[in-house]
Amino acid sequence: MDLPACRDIRRTGHWSEADDRVTLSYDDRFLRRKRLITVQDKAFLVDLAHTTSLEHGDAFQLEDGRLIECIAADEDLLEVTGPDLTRLAWHIGNRHTPCQIEENRLLIQRDHVIQDMLSQIGATLREVVEPFTPEGGAYGHGRTHGHAH
Template identity: 70%
Template sequence: MQFPTTRTVTQSHHGDDHVTLDYDARFLRRKVLTSNGGIQFLVDLDQTASLNRGDAFQLDDGRLIEIVPASEALMEVTGDLTRMAWHIGNRHTPCQIEDGRLLIQHDHVLRDMLEQLGATLRDVVEPFTPEGGAYGHGRTHGHAH
């Protein structure tokens, strides 16, 4: 079966359709996806990309498929946010930073550590768009900056 293909990611808030992906699924290079409207298409990028709201796949037939972050199970962290952010970052954990709270993915070891540090934790379900890497856009891995 032949799918429409995309080799291009662009900025768009007015796509012909959209695809809802969680944080882990928004890190990809090559994969067949199905839009919320049922369009199957092949993502075939030159390199792995970290995608977020506002990005869109441009199909070879010209259609745009917007990327929408899916709601997922997260931990909301409140308390001494500067201190908590330091400890979360020290463990290279993706973290969404907002006024008055931090959001991280569920991890029982981090939960225990943050509770011991005095954080208040609450389970939430919402889209997750953590901060990108300090040395460029998107995610970074390791220390080879």
């Protein structure tokens, strides 16, 4: 049986109503070709021209016209706070670690090496479980593979 295919992504704000949803982790939202299962237990094939970074609220446009909303899954994260959040963010970025930047906290994926480094420079750390939507790359939408301009 042929699976319905997705060859196009609709970005948040450029579509209206989803026919179904799929919940994906941050790492799983970076894809080109993959079989996915929706929350209604329906399979479809993502077959994009290029590897693409999806954000929470984007939608897979199936060839038959249906829209499958992409939901950011709850993940094991590390909440980073402290008196000098800018300095902590610099150290995280210097290690090319994906980081969700909020007004009073940073969120990163759990990593004991980064956790130890942040502890040593005065961060307050707390393990949390919630969706992870880090900042995109400076050179394009979402994650990028290089510094081409």
